[in-house]
Amino acid sequence: MHNALLVYPEYPPSHWGINHALEMLGARAAFPPLGLLTVAAMFPPEYDLRVVDMNVSPLKDSDLDWADMVFTSTMIVQKESLRKVIERCNHASIPVVAGGPHPTSFHQEIAGVDYFVLDEAEETFPQFLRDLDQGRAKAIYREPRKPDVTRTPIPRFDLIELRDYHAMCVQFSRGCPFDCEFCDIIKLYGRVPRTKSPQQVVEEFETLYRLGWRGNLFLVDDNFIGNQRDALNLLPAIAAWQQAHGYPFQLFTEASVNLARMDSVLDAMIEAGFNAVFLGIETPNPKALAITKKPQNISRREQDYLLNAVRKIQHKGMQVMGGFILGLDGDDEQVFDAQIQFIQEAGIPMALVGLLTALKGTDLYTRLQLENRLLDVPIGISGTALNFVPQMDPKTLIKGYLRVISTIYDPSLENYFERCLTLFKHLKPLPHMTPSLTGNALYLALMTVRRRLSPSQLPAYSRYIAKVSKDHSSMLLLAIRLAALGYHFEKLTRQQIALQEFEDFLAAELTAFHEAVLSPGTKEDLVDNRRKALLARVNSRHRSIPADFRFDADGIDDALAAFRSAVNEHADSTRLAAHG
Helix, strand or coil, rough: EEEEEEEEECCCCCCCCCHCCCCCCCCCEEEEEEHHHHHHCCCCEEEEEEEEEECCCCCCHHHHHHHHEEEEEEHHHHHHHHHHHHHHHHCCCCEEEEEEEHHHHHHCCCCCCCCEEEECCCCHHHHHHHHHHHCCCCCCCCCCCCCCCCHHCCCCHHHCCCCCCCEEEEEEEECCCCCCCCCCCHHHHCCCCEEEEEHHHHHHHHEEEEEEEEEEEECCCCCCCHHHHHHHHHHHHHHHHHHHHCCCEEEHHHHHCHHCCCHHHHHHHHHCCCEEEEEEECCCCHHHHHHHHHHHHCCCCCCCCCHHHHHHHHHHEEEEEEEEEECCCCCCCCCHHHHHHHHHHHHHEEEEEEEECCCCCCHHHHHHHCCEECCCCCCCCCCCCCEEECCCCCCHHHHHHHHHHHHHHHCCCCHHHHHHHHHHHCCCHHHHHHCCCCCCHHHHHHHHHHCCCCCHHHHHHHHHHHHHHHHHHHHHHHHHHHHHHHHHEEEEEEHHHHHHHHHHHHHHHHHHHHHCCCCCCCCCCCHHHHHHHHHHHHHHHHHHHHHCCCCCCCCCHHHHHHHHHHHHHHHHHHHHHCCC
Protein backbone atom coordinates (compact mmCIF):
# COMPACT_ATOMS: atom_id res chain seq x y z
CA MET A 1 0.00 0.00 0.00
CA HIS A 2 1.32 3.44 -0.96
CA ASN A 3 0.41 6.52 1.08
CA ALA A 4 -0.46 9.42 -1.22
CA LEU A 5 -1.01 12.80 0.44
CA LEU A 6 -2.96 15.26 -1.73
CA VAL A 7 -2.15 18.80 -0.59
CA TYR A 8 -4.03 21.88 -1.72
CA PRO A 9 -1.96 25.01 -0.92
CA GLU A 10 -3.44 28.11 0.65
CA TYR A 11 -5.06 31.01 -1.20
CA PRO A 12 -4.31 34.62 -0.24
CA PRO A 13 -7.37 36.74 0.60
CA SER A 14 -9.51 37.32 -2.48
CA HIS A 15 -13.00 38.22 -3.67
CA TRP A 16 -13.84 34.61 -4.50
CA GLY A 17 -12.32 33.34 -1.26
CA ILE A 18 -14.88 35.32 0.81
CA ASN A 19 -12.37 34.94 3.66
CA HIS A 20 -13.79 37.59 5.98
CA ALA A 21 -17.37 36.31 5.60
CA LEU A 22 -16.74 32.60 6.09
CA GLU A 23 -17.41 32.56 9.83
CA MET A 24 -20.74 34.33 9.35
CA LEU A 25 -21.65 31.85 6.63
CA GLY A 26 -20.73 28.83 8.76
CA ALA A 27 -17.82 27.63 6.63
CA ARG A 28 -14.02 27.37 6.79
CA ALA A 29 -13.31 27.73 3.06
CA ALA A 30 -15.26 28.83 0.02
CA PHE A 31 -14.79 25.87 -2.33
CA PRO A 32 -13.26 22.37 -2.20
CA PRO A 33 -10.16 21.43 -4.26
CA LEU A 34 -12.12 19.94 -7.15
CA GLY A 35 -9.08 19.26 -9.34
CA LEU A 36 -7.30 17.28 -6.63
CA LEU A 37 -10.47 15.35 -5.79
CA THR A 38 -10.84 14.45 -9.49
CA VAL A 39 -7.23 13.26 -9.61
CA ALA A 40 -7.85 11.29 -6.42
CA ALA A 41 -10.45 9.26 -8.31
CA MET A 42 -7.75 8.20 -10.80
CA PHE A 43 -5.61 6.36 -8.24
CA PRO A 44 -5.68 2.54 -8.28
CA PRO A 45 -6.83 0.65 -5.15
CA GLU A 46 -3.30 0.02 -3.87
CA TYR A 47 -3.00 3.68 -2.87
CA ASP A 48 -4.18 4.95 0.50
CA LEU A 49 -5.28 8.57 0.07
CA ARG A 50 -5.54 11.59 2.33
CA VAL A 51 -6.45 15.18 1.40
CA VAL A 52 -5.15 18.26 3.22
CA ASP A 53 -6.79 21.47 2.09
CA MET A 54 -4.63 24.16 3.67
CA ASN A 55 -7.50 26.61 3.31
CA VAL A 56 -9.34 24.51 5.90
CA SER A 57 -6.55 23.17 8.12
CA PRO A 58 -2.74 23.46 8.19
CA LEU A 59 -0.36 20.91 6.79
CA LYS A 60 1.03 19.12 9.86
CA ASP A 61 4.32 17.29 10.29
CA SER A 62 2.31 14.16 11.09
CA ASP A 63 0.73 14.37 7.61
CA LEU A 64 4.17 14.40 6.03
CA ASP A 65 5.39 11.59 8.31
CA TRP A 66 2.54 9.45 6.97
CA ALA A 67 3.08 10.25 3.29
CA ASP A 68 5.17 8.33 0.79
CA MET A 69 4.55 11.01 -1.82
CA VAL A 70 2.84 14.43 -1.97
CA PHE A 71 0.59 15.45 -4.86
CA THR A 72 -0.32 19.13 -5.35
CA SER A 73 -2.47 21.20 -7.69
CA THR A 74 -2.38 24.99 -7.80
CA MET A 75 -3.63 28.19 -9.38
CA ILE A 76 -1.19 31.08 -9.83
CA VAL A 77 -2.30 32.87 -6.65
CA GLN A 78 -1.32 29.81 -4.60
CA LYS A 79 2.30 29.87 -5.73
CA GLU A 80 3.80 31.19 -2.47
CA SER A 81 2.01 28.58 -0.39
CA LEU A 82 3.11 25.91 -2.91
CA ARG A 83 6.71 27.05 -2.55
CA LYS A 84 6.55 26.51 1.21
CA VAL A 85 4.91 23.10 0.80
CA ILE A 86 7.66 22.04 -1.60
CA GLU A 87 10.35 23.24 0.83
CA ARG A 88 8.84 21.20 3.66
CA CYS A 89 8.59 18.12 1.45
CA ASN A 90 12.18 18.52 0.24
CA HIS A 91 13.37 18.87 3.83
CA ALA A 92 11.50 15.68 4.75
CA SER A 93 12.79 13.88 1.61
CA ILE A 94 9.26 13.28 0.31
CA PRO A 95 8.84 13.29 -3.50
CA VAL A 96 6.53 16.00 -4.85
CA VAL A 97 4.21 15.76 -7.84
CA ALA A 98 2.79 19.05 -9.14
CA GLY A 99 0.02 19.79 -11.61
CA GLY A 100 -2.77 22.24 -12.31
CA PRO A 101 -2.99 25.55 -14.21
CA HIS A 102 -0.07 27.24 -12.41
CA PRO A 103 2.58 24.52 -13.07
CA THR A 104 1.24 24.02 -16.58
CA SER A 105 2.20 27.61 -17.46
CA PHE A 106 5.13 28.17 -15.07
CA HIS A 107 6.75 24.78 -14.34
CA GLN A 108 10.13 26.03 -15.53
CA GLU A 109 10.07 28.55 -12.67
CA ILE A 110 9.11 26.06 -9.93
CA ALA A 111 12.02 24.47 -8.07
CA GLY A 112 12.04 21.36 -5.90
CA VAL A 113 9.35 19.35 -7.72
CA ASP A 114 10.24 15.77 -8.63
CA TYR A 115 7.49 15.18 -11.20
CA PHE A 116 5.23 17.49 -13.18
CA VAL A 117 1.94 16.14 -14.56
CA LEU A 118 0.80 19.09 -16.66
CA ASP A 119 -2.25 20.04 -18.72
CA GLU A 120 -5.36 17.90 -18.20
CA ALA A 121 -4.48 14.66 -16.46
CA GLU A 122 -7.11 12.07 -17.44
CA GLU A 123 -4.80 10.19 -19.80
CA THR A 124 -1.32 11.03 -18.52
CA PHE A 125 -1.84 10.57 -14.77
CA PRO A 126 -2.57 6.82 -14.90
CA GLN A 127 0.46 6.40 -17.17
CA PHE A 128 2.59 8.36 -14.69
CA LEU A 129 1.53 6.07 -11.85
CA ARG A 130 2.35 2.99 -13.91
CA ASP A 131 5.77 4.41 -14.81
CA LEU A 132 6.36 5.33 -11.18
CA ASP A 133 5.52 1.80 -10.03
CA GLN A 134 7.98 0.41 -12.56
CA GLY A 135 10.75 2.83 -11.58
CA ARG A 136 10.85 4.68 -14.90
CA ALA A 137 8.79 7.81 -14.27
CA LYS A 138 9.74 10.89 -16.29
CA ALA A 139 10.23 14.36 -14.83
CA ILE A 140 7.50 15.95 -17.00
CA TYR A 141 4.29 14.55 -18.43
CA ARG A 142 2.33 16.55 -21.03
CA GLU A 143 -1.10 15.76 -22.41
CA PRO A 144 -0.71 15.54 -26.21
CA ARG A 145 -4.43 16.16 -26.82
CA LYS A 146 -7.50 17.46 -25.07
CA PRO A 147 -8.96 14.44 -23.25
CA ASP A 148 -12.51 13.18 -23.57
CA VAL A 149 -14.22 14.40 -20.38
CA THR A 150 -16.96 11.80 -20.70
CA ARG A 151 -14.29 9.48 -19.26
CA THR A 152 -13.53 11.74 -16.29
CA PRO A 153 -14.32 9.96 -13.01
CA ILE A 154 -16.57 11.27 -10.25
CA PRO A 155 -14.43 13.32 -7.83
CA ARG A 156 -13.67 11.73 -4.44
CA PHE A 157 -15.86 14.06 -2.40
CA ASP A 158 -15.75 11.48 0.39
CA LEU A 159 -12.15 12.47 1.15
CA ILE A 160 -13.16 15.88 2.55
CA GLU A 161 -15.53 17.18 5.21
CA LEU A 162 -18.29 18.76 3.14
CA ARG A 163 -19.44 20.92 6.05
CA ASP A 164 -16.14 22.82 5.93
CA TYR A 165 -17.15 24.52 2.66
CA HIS A 166 -19.53 27.27 1.64
CA ALA A 167 -20.27 25.63 -1.72
CA MET A 168 -19.56 22.37 -3.50
CA CYS A 169 -18.28 22.25 -7.08
CA VAL A 170 -19.10 20.23 -10.18
CA GLN A 171 -17.57 20.64 -13.64
CA PHE A 172 -19.68 20.16 -16.76
CA SER A 173 -17.45 21.51 -19.54
CA ARG A 174 -13.93 22.65 -20.39
CA GLY A 175 -13.01 25.24 -22.99
CA CYS A 176 -14.60 28.38 -24.40
CA PRO A 177 -15.45 29.39 -27.99
CA PHE A 178 -14.38 33.01 -27.46
CA ASP A 179 -10.84 34.31 -27.90
CA CYS A 180 -10.54 37.15 -25.37
CA GLU A 181 -7.02 38.54 -25.61
CA PHE A 182 -6.25 38.51 -21.86
CA CYS A 183 -7.68 35.06 -21.10
CA ASP A 184 -5.66 31.86 -20.76
CA ILE A 185 -8.64 29.49 -20.67
CA ILE A 186 -8.55 28.69 -24.37
CA LYS A 187 -4.79 28.11 -24.15
CA LEU A 188 -5.29 25.63 -21.32
CA TYR A 189 -8.52 23.94 -22.45
CA GLY A 190 -9.12 24.89 -26.10
CA ARG A 191 -11.78 26.77 -28.07
CA VAL A 192 -14.02 23.74 -28.65
CA PRO A 193 -15.87 23.15 -25.37
CA ARG A 194 -15.89 19.50 -24.30
CA THR A 195 -18.75 18.40 -22.06
CA LYS A 196 -19.67 15.59 -19.73
CA SER A 197 -22.86 13.68 -20.39
CA PRO A 198 -26.03 14.61 -18.50
CA GLN A 199 -25.84 11.22 -16.76
CA GLN A 200 -22.31 12.01 -15.47
CA VAL A 201 -23.36 15.36 -14.02
CA VAL A 202 -26.47 13.90 -12.40
CA GLU A 203 -24.33 11.13 -10.86
CA GLU A 204 -22.08 13.79 -9.33
CA PHE A 205 -25.16 15.55 -7.96
CA GLU A 206 -26.38 12.25 -6.55
CA THR A 207 -22.99 11.52 -4.98
CA LEU A 208 -22.99 14.86 -3.15
CA TYR A 209 -26.59 14.34 -2.08
CA ARG A 210 -25.84 10.88 -0.65
CA LEU A 211 -22.89 12.32 1.26
CA GLY A 212 -25.26 14.81 2.89
CA TRP A 213 -24.62 18.01 0.97
CA ARG A 214 -27.42 20.58 0.81
CA GLY A 215 -27.00 24.18 -0.32
CA ASN A 216 -24.83 26.04 -2.83
CA LEU A 217 -23.39 24.17 -5.79
CA PHE A 218 -21.02 25.90 -8.22
CA LEU A 219 -20.79 24.59 -11.78
CA VAL A 220 -17.22 25.72 -12.30
CA ASP A 221 -17.24 25.90 -16.11
CA ASP A 222 -15.42 28.93 -17.46
CA ASN A 223 -18.37 29.37 -19.81
CA PHE A 224 -21.36 27.16 -19.05
CA ILE A 225 -22.98 28.08 -22.38
CA GLY A 226 -19.81 27.60 -24.43
CA ASN A 227 -21.55 24.58 -25.96
CA GLN A 228 -25.14 25.80 -26.03
CA ARG A 229 -26.54 22.58 -27.48
CA ASP A 230 -25.03 20.39 -24.76
CA ALA A 231 -26.05 22.85 -22.04
CA LEU A 232 -29.64 22.61 -23.26
CA ASN A 233 -29.40 18.81 -23.19
CA LEU A 234 -28.07 18.86 -19.63
CA LEU A 235 -30.47 21.33 -18.01
CA PRO A 236 -33.67 19.21 -18.21
CA ALA A 237 -31.83 16.31 -16.58
CA ILE A 238 -30.71 18.58 -13.72
CA ALA A 239 -34.21 20.01 -13.41
CA ALA A 240 -35.76 16.54 -13.17
CA TRP A 241 -33.25 15.50 -10.50
CA GLN A 242 -33.76 18.72 -8.52
CA GLN A 243 -37.55 18.38 -8.65
CA ALA A 244 -37.38 14.76 -7.53
CA HIS A 245 -35.21 15.71 -4.54
CA GLY A 246 -36.98 18.93 -3.55
CA TYR A 247 -34.37 21.33 -4.96
CA PRO A 248 -31.60 20.62 -2.41
CA PHE A 249 -28.99 22.58 -4.39
CA GLN A 250 -28.88 26.27 -5.26
CA LEU A 251 -26.86 26.44 -8.46
CA PHE A 252 -24.60 29.13 -9.86
CA THR A 253 -22.06 29.23 -12.67
CA GLU A 254 -20.03 31.39 -15.07
CA ALA A 255 -21.11 32.37 -18.57
CA SER A 256 -20.54 34.90 -21.33
CA VAL A 257 -22.75 37.97 -21.62
CA ASN A 258 -24.54 36.59 -24.69
CA LEU A 259 -26.45 34.35 -22.29
CA ALA A 260 -28.92 37.25 -22.18
CA ARG A 261 -29.82 36.52 -25.80
CA MET A 262 -30.63 32.85 -25.09
CA ASP A 263 -34.16 32.80 -23.69
CA SER A 264 -34.50 29.04 -23.91
CA VAL A 265 -31.26 28.52 -21.99
CA LEU A 266 -32.21 31.08 -19.36
CA ASP A 267 -35.61 29.47 -18.81
CA ALA A 268 -34.03 26.02 -18.58
CA MET A 269 -31.44 27.29 -16.07
CA ILE A 270 -34.18 28.75 -13.87
CA GLU A 271 -36.10 25.47 -14.00
CA ALA A 272 -32.92 23.58 -13.07
CA GLY A 273 -32.37 25.72 -9.98
CA PHE A 274 -29.79 28.34 -11.01
CA ASN A 275 -30.10 31.55 -9.01
CA ALA A 276 -26.86 33.35 -9.94
CA VAL A 277 -24.36 33.67 -12.77
CA PHE A 278 -20.96 35.32 -13.04
CA LEU A 279 -20.41 37.35 -16.21
CA GLY A 280 -17.12 38.69 -17.55
CA ILE A 281 -18.44 42.20 -18.22
CA GLU A 282 -14.93 43.75 -18.04
CA THR A 283 -15.79 47.37 -18.94
CA PRO A 284 -18.59 49.56 -20.32
CA ASN A 285 -15.98 51.02 -22.72
CA PRO A 286 -16.70 49.57 -26.21
CA LYS A 287 -13.33 50.71 -27.56
CA ALA A 288 -11.43 48.74 -24.92
CA LEU A 289 -13.69 45.71 -25.45
CA ALA A 290 -12.94 45.74 -29.18
CA ILE A 291 -9.18 45.99 -28.62
CA THR A 292 -9.20 43.09 -26.16
CA LYS A 293 -11.23 40.96 -28.61
CA LYS A 294 -14.46 40.80 -26.60
CA PRO A 295 -17.11 41.15 -29.36
CA GLN A 296 -19.71 39.22 -27.37
CA ASN A 297 -19.92 42.24 -25.03
CA ILE A 298 -20.61 44.75 -27.83
CA SER A 299 -23.75 45.53 -29.82
CA ARG A 300 -23.81 48.18 -32.54
CA ARG A 301 -27.62 48.19 -32.53
CA GLU A 302 -28.12 48.46 -28.76
CA GLN A 303 -26.54 51.41 -26.96
CA ASP A 304 -27.00 50.03 -23.42
CA TYR A 305 -26.38 46.42 -24.38
CA LEU A 306 -24.40 45.41 -21.26
CA LEU A 307 -26.84 47.04 -18.85
CA ASN A 308 -29.80 45.53 -20.68
CA ALA A 309 -28.14 42.11 -20.63
CA VAL A 310 -27.72 42.27 -16.86
CA ARG A 311 -31.30 43.44 -16.44
CA LYS A 312 -32.66 40.65 -18.66
CA ILE A 313 -30.96 37.98 -16.55
CA GLN A 314 -32.12 39.58 -13.30
CA HIS A 315 -35.70 39.72 -14.59
CA LYS A 316 -35.51 35.98 -15.27
CA GLY A 317 -34.60 35.37 -11.62
CA MET A 318 -30.79 35.14 -11.49
CA GLN A 319 -28.46 37.46 -9.64
CA VAL A 320 -25.60 38.70 -11.82
CA MET A 321 -22.09 38.72 -10.40
CA GLY A 322 -19.65 40.66 -12.55
CA GLY A 323 -15.96 40.68 -13.38
CA PHE A 324 -14.45 44.05 -14.31
CA ILE A 325 -10.98 45.02 -15.55
CA LEU A 326 -9.14 48.35 -15.39
CA GLY A 327 -6.03 49.10 -17.44
CA LEU A 328 -7.17 47.78 -20.81
CA ASP A 329 -5.75 49.45 -23.90
CA GLY A 330 -8.32 52.01 -24.98
CA ASP A 331 -9.13 53.07 -21.41
CA ASP A 332 -8.75 56.70 -20.40
CA GLU A 333 -9.34 58.48 -17.08
CA GLN A 334 -13.09 58.52 -17.67
CA VAL A 335 -13.23 54.76 -17.21
CA PHE A 336 -13.15 54.96 -13.40
CA ASP A 337 -16.39 56.92 -13.08
CA ALA A 338 -17.91 54.83 -15.87
CA GLN A 339 -17.16 51.61 -13.99
CA ILE A 340 -18.65 52.96 -10.76
CA GLN A 341 -21.77 54.25 -12.51
CA PHE A 342 -22.35 50.99 -14.39
CA ILE A 343 -21.89 48.75 -11.34
CA GLN A 344 -24.23 50.89 -9.24
CA GLU A 345 -26.90 51.28 -11.91
CA ALA A 346 -26.86 47.59 -12.88
CA GLY A 347 -27.34 46.44 -9.30
CA ILE A 348 -24.34 44.10 -9.15
CA PRO A 349 -23.47 43.67 -5.45
CA MET A 350 -20.61 41.25 -6.13
CA ALA A 351 -18.51 43.30 -8.55
CA LEU A 352 -15.00 41.86 -8.81
CA VAL A 353 -12.83 44.70 -10.08
CA GLY A 354 -9.17 44.08 -10.84
CA LEU A 355 -6.21 45.52 -12.69
CA LEU A 356 -5.34 43.89 -15.98
CA THR A 357 -2.62 41.24 -15.81
CA ALA A 358 -0.73 39.86 -18.80
CA LEU A 359 -0.82 36.11 -18.24
CA LYS A 360 1.89 34.00 -19.81
CA GLY A 361 0.69 32.23 -22.94
CA THR A 362 -2.16 34.61 -23.74
CA ASP A 363 -2.47 36.67 -26.90
CA LEU A 364 -2.17 39.78 -24.71
CA TYR A 365 1.15 38.57 -23.33
CA THR A 366 2.45 37.91 -26.84
CA ARG A 367 1.34 41.33 -28.10
CA LEU A 368 2.80 43.23 -25.16
CA GLN A 369 6.03 41.28 -25.52
CA LEU A 370 6.29 42.35 -29.17
CA GLU A 371 5.56 45.93 -28.10
CA ASN A 372 8.26 45.72 -25.40
CA ARG A 373 5.69 46.53 -22.70
CA LEU A 374 6.15 43.59 -20.34
CA LEU A 375 7.65 44.17 -16.88
CA ASP A 376 9.54 41.67 -14.74
CA VAL A 377 7.02 41.82 -11.89
CA PRO A 378 5.66 38.77 -10.03
CA ILE A 379 1.94 38.22 -10.56
CA GLY A 380 -0.82 36.55 -8.65
CA ILE A 381 -0.52 38.09 -5.17
CA SER A 382 -0.63 41.90 -5.02
CA GLY A 383 -3.84 43.52 -6.24
CA THR A 384 -1.97 46.64 -7.40
CA ALA A 385 1.06 45.10 -9.13
CA LEU A 386 1.30 45.80 -12.87
CA ASN A 387 3.38 43.39 -14.95
CA PHE A 388 3.12 45.53 -18.08
CA VAL A 389 3.30 49.18 -19.12
CA PRO A 390 -0.29 50.43 -19.54
CA GLN A 391 -1.30 53.13 -22.00
CA MET A 392 -2.53 55.19 -19.06
CA ASP A 393 -0.05 56.63 -16.56
CA PRO A 394 0.54 53.75 -14.07
CA LYS A 395 0.12 55.95 -10.99
CA THR A 396 -3.14 57.33 -12.37
CA LEU A 397 -4.34 53.81 -13.11
CA ILE A 398 -3.57 52.45 -9.65
CA LYS A 399 -5.03 55.52 -7.95
CA GLY A 400 -8.17 55.24 -10.08
CA TYR A 401 -8.48 51.52 -9.35
CA LEU A 402 -8.29 52.13 -5.61
CA ARG A 403 -10.91 54.88 -5.95
CA VAL A 404 -13.27 52.53 -7.79
CA ILE A 405 -13.09 49.73 -5.24
CA SER A 406 -13.22 52.10 -2.26
CA THR A 407 -16.36 53.68 -3.75
CA ILE A 408 -18.32 50.54 -4.60
CA TYR A 409 -17.24 49.02 -1.27
CA ASP A 410 -17.26 52.23 0.74
CA PRO A 411 -16.55 52.04 4.51
CA SER A 412 -20.21 52.62 5.44
CA LEU A 413 -21.42 50.04 2.85
CA GLU A 414 -24.03 52.60 1.72
CA ASN A 415 -23.21 52.11 -1.96
CA TYR A 416 -23.07 48.33 -1.57
CA PHE A 417 -26.50 48.11 0.06
CA GLU A 418 -27.87 50.50 -2.56
CA ARG A 419 -26.78 48.01 -5.24
CA CYS A 420 -28.41 45.16 -3.33
CA LEU A 421 -31.70 47.05 -3.23
CA THR A 422 -31.44 47.77 -6.96
CA LEU A 423 -30.92 44.05 -7.51
CA PHE A 424 -34.00 43.14 -5.44
CA LYS A 425 -36.05 45.71 -7.35
CA HIS A 426 -35.35 43.82 -10.60
CA LEU A 427 -34.80 40.22 -9.42
CA LYS A 428 -37.76 37.96 -10.12
CA PRO A 429 -38.63 35.84 -7.05
CA LEU A 430 -38.35 32.10 -7.64
CA PRO A 431 -40.68 30.21 -5.28
CA HIS A 432 -39.07 26.84 -6.04
CA MET A 433 -35.64 28.29 -5.15
CA THR A 434 -36.45 30.34 -2.05
CA PRO A 435 -35.16 28.59 1.10
CA SER A 436 -36.87 29.61 4.31
CA LEU A 437 -35.76 29.90 7.92
CA THR A 438 -37.74 29.84 11.13
CA GLY A 439 -38.11 33.09 13.04
CA ASN A 440 -35.37 32.23 15.53
CA ALA A 441 -32.93 31.11 12.84
CA LEU A 442 -33.62 34.22 10.80
CA TYR A 443 -33.05 36.44 13.82
CA LEU A 444 -29.79 34.61 14.58
CA ALA A 445 -28.60 35.13 10.99
CA LEU A 446 -29.45 38.82 11.17
CA MET A 447 -27.60 39.28 14.44
CA THR A 448 -24.58 37.23 13.32
CA VAL A 449 -23.94 39.76 10.58
CA ARG A 450 -24.85 42.74 12.74
CA ARG A 451 -22.27 41.79 15.38
CA ARG A 452 -19.49 41.77 12.79
CA LEU A 453 -20.28 45.13 11.20
CA SER A 454 -18.55 48.29 12.37
CA PRO A 455 -20.54 51.10 14.06
CA SER A 456 -20.28 53.16 10.85
CA GLN A 457 -21.90 50.32 8.87
CA LEU A 458 -24.83 49.60 11.20
CA PRO A 459 -27.08 52.50 10.10
CA ALA A 460 -26.94 51.46 6.43
CA TYR A 461 -27.42 47.80 7.39
CA SER A 462 -30.49 48.58 9.51
CA ARG A 463 -32.11 50.67 6.78
CA TYR A 464 -31.29 47.98 4.23
CA ILE A 465 -32.82 45.13 6.24
CA ALA A 466 -35.90 47.23 7.02
CA LYS A 467 -36.37 48.02 3.33
CA VAL A 468 -35.97 44.39 2.27
CA SER A 469 -38.34 43.20 5.01
CA LYS A 470 -40.98 45.66 3.83
CA ASP A 471 -40.64 45.40 0.05
CA HIS A 472 -38.88 42.09 -0.69
CA SER A 473 -39.57 39.84 2.29
CA SER A 474 -39.14 36.62 0.29
CA MET A 475 -35.52 37.63 -0.35
CA LEU A 476 -34.57 38.38 3.25
CA LEU A 477 -32.31 35.35 3.59
CA LEU A 478 -30.45 36.33 0.40
CA ALA A 479 -30.23 39.89 1.71
CA ILE A 480 -28.54 38.69 4.91
CA ARG A 481 -26.09 36.55 2.93
CA LEU A 482 -25.25 39.49 0.67
CA ALA A 483 -24.68 41.66 3.75
CA ALA A 484 -22.11 39.13 5.02
CA LEU A 485 -20.40 39.18 1.63
CA GLY A 486 -20.45 42.98 1.64
CA TYR A 487 -18.58 42.93 4.94
CA HIS A 488 -15.93 40.73 3.29
CA PHE A 489 -15.59 42.89 0.18
CA GLU A 490 -15.29 46.12 2.18
CA LYS A 491 -12.68 44.64 4.49
CA LEU A 492 -10.73 43.20 1.56
CA THR A 493 -10.82 46.66 -0.02
CA ARG A 494 -9.46 48.29 3.14
CA GLN A 495 -6.78 45.63 3.22
CA GLN A 496 -5.63 46.37 -0.33
CA ILE A 497 -5.64 50.10 0.31
CA ALA A 498 -3.74 49.78 3.60
CA LEU A 499 -0.99 47.70 1.98
CA GLN A 500 -0.71 50.04 -1.01
CA GLU A 501 -0.67 53.12 1.21
CA PHE A 502 2.17 51.64 3.25
CA GLU A 503 4.26 51.09 0.13
CA ASP A 504 3.45 54.64 -1.04
CA PHE A 505 4.42 55.92 2.40
CA LEU A 506 7.79 54.17 2.16
CA ALA A 507 8.45 55.67 -1.27
CA ALA A 508 7.61 59.21 -0.09
CA GLU A 509 9.70 58.90 3.07
CA LEU A 510 12.68 57.55 1.15
CA THR A 511 12.53 60.43 -1.33
CA ALA A 512 12.35 62.99 1.49
CA PHE A 513 15.27 61.38 3.34
CA HIS A 514 17.37 61.20 0.20
CA GLU A 515 16.82 64.90 -0.50
CA ALA A 516 17.56 65.84 3.12
CA VAL A 517 20.84 63.95 3.47
CA LEU A 518 22.12 65.21 0.10
CA SER A 519 21.63 68.84 1.10
CA PRO A 520 24.93 70.73 1.08
CA GLY A 521 26.56 70.93 4.48
CA THR A 522 24.48 68.18 6.11
CA LYS A 523 26.36 66.97 9.17
CA GLU A 524 27.00 63.30 9.89
CA ASP A 525 25.31 63.31 13.31
CA LEU A 526 22.25 65.03 11.85
CA VAL A 527 21.99 62.35 9.15
CA ASP A 528 22.20 59.66 11.81
CA ASN A 529 19.50 61.29 13.89
CA ARG A 530 17.28 61.66 10.83
CA ARG A 531 17.83 57.99 9.96
CA LYS A 532 16.93 56.79 13.48
CA ALA A 533 13.81 58.97 13.60
CA LEU A 534 12.76 57.81 10.13
CA LEU A 535 13.18 54.11 10.92
CA ALA A 536 11.25 54.55 14.18
CA ARG A 537 8.43 56.28 12.31
CA VAL A 538 8.34 53.61 9.62
CA ASN A 539 8.41 50.78 12.15
CA SER A 540 5.48 52.36 13.98
CA ARG A 541 3.51 52.64 10.73
CA HIS A 542 4.38 49.03 9.91
CA ARG A 543 3.08 47.82 13.27
CA SER A 544 -0.17 49.73 12.73
CA ILE A 545 -1.17 47.46 9.81
CA PRO A 546 -3.82 45.10 11.25
CA ALA A 547 -2.55 41.55 11.64
CA ASP A 548 -5.51 40.13 9.69
CA PHE A 549 -4.55 42.34 6.73
CA ARG A 550 -1.25 40.51 6.34
CA PHE A 551 -0.68 37.31 4.35
CA ASP A 552 2.21 35.37 2.84
CA ALA A 553 3.99 37.22 0.03
CA ASP A 554 1.89 40.37 0.43
CA GLY A 555 5.06 42.30 -0.48
CA ILE A 556 5.19 44.38 2.68
CA ASP A 557 8.18 42.72 4.34
CA ASP A 558 10.16 42.82 1.09
CA ALA A 559 9.30 46.50 0.61
CA LEU A 560 10.31 47.28 4.19
CA ALA A 561 13.62 45.43 3.84
CA ALA A 562 14.40 47.27 0.59
CA PHE A 563 13.50 50.58 2.25
CA ARG A 564 15.81 49.99 5.22
CA SER A 565 18.62 48.97 2.91
CA ALA A 566 18.17 52.12 0.79
CA VAL A 567 18.07 54.38 3.87
CA ASN A 568 21.28 52.87 5.24
CA GLU A 569 22.91 53.17 1.83
CA HIS A 570 22.03 56.88 1.63
CA ALA A 571 23.33 57.44 5.16
CA ASP A 572 26.56 55.57 4.44
CA SER A 573 27.09 57.54 1.23
CA THR A 574 26.72 60.80 3.11
CA ARG A 575 29.11 59.62 5.82
CA LEU A 576 31.73 58.63 3.22
CA ALA A 577 31.34 61.95 1.45
CA ALA A 578 31.84 63.81 4.76
CA HIS A 579 35.08 61.91 5.39
CA GLY A 580 36.20 62.11 1.78
